[in-house]
Amino acid sequence: MSDIKIITTSTVRKVLKYEELIPAIERCLVSFSRGKIQQPVRSTVEVEKHEGFIAIMPAYDKEEDTFAMKVVSLYPNNGENGLPTHATTILYMQARTGLLLATMEAEVITDMRTAATSAVATKYLAPDNAKVLAIFGAGAQAKSHFYALNHLHKFEEVIIWNRTANNGKKLCEEISKHCKSVRFCSSAEKAASKADVIVTVTLSTTPILYGRWLKDGVHINSVGACRPTWREMDDECMNQCDLYVDSREGALKESGDIIMCQPKKLINGEIGEVIDGKCKVDRNKKTIFKSLGMAIEDVASAHLVWKKVN
Ligand SMILES: NC(=O)C1=CN([C@@H]2O[C@H](COP(=O)(O)OP(=O)(O)OC[C@H]3O[C@@H](n4cnc5c(N)ncnc54)[C@H](O)[C@@H]3O)[C@@H](O)[C@H]2O)C=CC1
Numbered sequence: 440m441s442d443i444k445i446i447t448t449s450t451v452r453k454v455l456k457y458e459e460l461i462p463a464i465e466r467c468l469v470s471f472s473r474g475k476i477q478q479p480v481r482s483t484v485e486v487e488k489h490e491g492f493i494a495i496m497p498a499y500d501k502e503e504d505t506f507a508m509k510v511v512s513l514y515p516n517n518g519e520n521g522l523p524t525h526a527t528t529i530l531y532m533q534a535r536t537g538l539l540l541a542t543m544e545a546e547v548i549t550d551m552r553t554a555a556t557s558a559v560a561t562k563y564l565a566p567d568n569a570k571v572l573a574i575f576g577a578g579a580q581a582k583s584h585f586y587a588l589n590h591l592h593k594f595e596e597v598i599i600w601n602r603t604a605n606n607g608k609k610l611c612e613e614i615s616k617h618c619k620s621v622r623f624c625s626s627a628e629k630a631a632s633k634a635d636v637i638v639t640v641t642l643s644t645t646p647i648l649y650g651r652w653l654k655d656g657v658h659i660n661s662v663g664a665c666r667p668t669w670r671e672m673d674d675e676c677m678n679q680c681d682l683y684v685d686s687r688e689g690a691l692k693e694s695g696d697i698i699m700c701q702p703k704k705l706i707n708g709e710i711g712e713v714i715d716g717k718c719k720v721d722r723n724k725k726t727i728f729k730s731l732g733m734a735i736e737d738v739a740s741a742h743l744v745w746k747k748v749n
């Protein structure tokens with residue numbers, strides 16, 4: 440047995456590329472919805488004293504014979520102290536023996552695989568000819584979402600809204616090298632009402648996106664609000680849209696946007712069912728992809744990284 444490898448952030452950054460990651464994510468979303476993935480809904484431990492939580496996320500891909508487990512902590516208040524709000528590690532194990540092959544620093548994997556998942560959802564749910572992308576938030580996920588979505592589709596205009604204008608403007612500066620028209624907008628309403636595709640990637644626990652702002656046919660990737668009492672979208676937004684999720688089981692346990700919605704909001708399908716042709720989509724309708732994040736996305740990403748370093 441060779442030594443266990445420690446794979447650092449800089450290695451992950453070097454080897455993980457959207458051109459391979461996006462198809463790998465698309466494949467595993469289908470496998471998940473076909474029941475070919477063994478993945479419990481993640482277990483979460485609340486650390487009330489510090490307003491944080493820690494979750495463990497294991498999954499086994501029966502077709503690929505790959506296994507990994509991610510540990511993720513989310514401490515929203517860290518941001519105020521200049522610390523990362525999320526900390527993540529993946530244990531990549533040999534499925535055949537259960538032995539540990541590698542420990543991977545997983546922040547870049549988490550940013551990229553979440554954005555790749557939203558890119559896949561956008562490919563299947565967004566209106567044809569989407570021109571304007573609005574991103575709500577300016578953190579790690581906002582950045583990765585721009586790059587993943589820009590990889591699949593060239594938007595004519597990208598609008599960033601963020602609670603803190605300075606951070607929003609900094610993100611605009613960075614991504615303006617890759618898109619002709621990028622601007623910061625201090626009004627969430629104005630940003631949303633122009634957009635064909637909206638990405639919400641904030642740590643807000645109350646709605647920041649309202650149904651009354653939405654354009655016809657808009658597609659929303661809602662990536663934040665991963666706790667049963669947290670919201671990113673108001674009831675009107677939820678009720679105007681057809682709703683797709685990564686995992687029904689996960690969404691019904693964790694998504695405040697779905698659990699708290701009045702009247703009760705029905706899920707149209709899992710994105711894996713859409714890709715697989717088992718669930719028909721009307722692209723003229725407003726759609727939401729509610730992403731909670733799945734361990735199998737980490738398994739697929741870690742496997743790509745592992746193949747590159749071996
Ligand atoms: N669905 C998934 O697979 C995953 C979801 N996430 C979620 O995505 C969201 C963004 O994560 P990161 O970019 O890594 O975090 P980050 O800490 O890098 O950025 C957070 C962003 O939220 C904004 N924000 C914080 N509090 C806010 C409030 N009350 N109202 C409006 N904006 C607020 C900040 O200004 C910042 O732009 C989080 O909710 C996170 O938990 C993260 C990883 C995976």
Ligand SMILES: O=C(O)C1=NCCCC1
Pocket residue numbers: 511513525549665731732733734
């Ligand atoms: O899937 C993940 O990774 C996460 N999802 C929700 C927020 C924490 C990280």
